[in-house]
Amino acid sequence: MDVRVQESAFDLGVETSEFAAKTSASGAVVTFTGIVRNNAAGTLEHMQIEHYPAMTQKALEAISNEALTRWQLEDAKVIHRFGALKPGEMIMMVATAAPHRKDAFEAAEFLMDYLKSRAPFWKKEVSSDDASWVAAKEEDEAALGRWQE
């Protein structure tokens, strides 16, 4: 398991290749990447991502461990950035490796759903004439429901 919280950019290709190369029992690797999206008017200067340093690493590790317990996974990787990120920049990635693709896909979705609402990050959209905190979406909270049984 590899969990990293960092300000610097990461190379998706390198991260994915390294992750895939370490797996030997897995026939499937799934990755998801989150990217800073411009606003409708195209005026976003950057997304300011704040986090709670003492809690972030622990929370991400707990979520990753939960995924490793619930699915037949060989490994999982999570990278999440903070700081000022421009439109088009990668914010975060998850990767899962499993013997079969169903586990890899489901575990990646689980990681994303939990990261959205349970990892201590907050996004602020800063444009030329405005700065506003991104509100949590009800549908994101509701998405956690399907994993609770």
Added chain:
Amino acid sequence: MDVLYFAWVRERIGLPREVVNTNARTVKELVSELVAREERYEAAFADISALRVALDQELSSFDAPLKGVREVAFFPPMTGG
């Protein structure tokens, strides 16, 4: 104990962290004490249903006891990913 604020809670209160001496037994009691201090706390804690709280870096609830807790953090619902 250390009290931390994040995102718009931090902006409304005007500081990221402070040391608070309190006898509050629960998170709710601590919030009441803070709100009684100054308007900026009242503005931040106007609707606690819009807030989350972590005790020693674990998500918790406003009814939770504070006994033995060293760090309390208040913040809006998280927007990771």
